Amino acid sequence: MVNLFFAIVSLLLLCACNPAGVRDERLVVMNKYFRDFASCCYDAEQIIQVKEIAGTNKASIIFYEKDRTNTWNTTLPPMVAVVGKNGIAGYGNKREGDGKTPSGAFPLSLVFGYEEHIQTDMPYRMATERDFWIDDPQHPSYNKWVTNTAGAKSFEKMKRNDNMYKYGIVIDYNVNPTVTGNGSAIFFHVWIDENTPTTGCIALRETDIIEIIKKLSPSKKPIALIVKE
Secondary structure (H helix, E strand, C coil), rough: EEEEEEEEHHHHHHHHHHCCCCCHHHHHHHHHHHHHHHHHCCCCEEEEEEEEECCCCEEEEEEEECCCCCCCEEECEEEEEECCCCEEECCCCCCCCCCCCCEEEEEEEEEEECCCCCCCCEEEEEEECCCEEEECCCCCCCCCCCCCCCCCCCCEEEECCCCCCEEEEEECCCCCCCCCCCCCCCCECCCCCCCCCCCEEEEEHHHHHHHHHHHHHHHHHCCEEEECC
């Protein structure tokens, strides 16, 4: 629990800092973070902490779970992930195509993958060749899973020709509302390897993401807490 507390404090302080800014601007960012964290996460009982490893495109992963006595515990071994090729963005600074992973606290709503059924208590959707995620900021379905890409200049194939999306978890970033150009299609998914960063997602070895997916429970309102070093 102590590590989790410091992670939240670090996110508030580090992601709010703007070297060219002034104290008032930092306070605005911090206040916005408090509002966002409270609105999505006050009742979370599972937290996947993603903490950037300074000077790398990697992050440490710690899975926290609240027990019946309201005590937070780590219930999976520590893991390592790769993040965006340009690191983790400061809070509120993520933009489409910047190669950065967003920082902040975000609900986890959906698990997806290539198989018809997998072992999970989460809502699950099988990805097919007809499934896409729109990342064209000008498209009306920006940052949404669709089965029709008509009019979209760019999109992600949810059934890829590799194993990256064999198992995935949707991170509810830039939703409710969706802001044009603030980034899209942010997932946990399978990495290519431990030295290949993503374009903004968080990627882990296949065995690790499978263990996380098995642990997640919608009744525990899981979130991702992504912390910039």
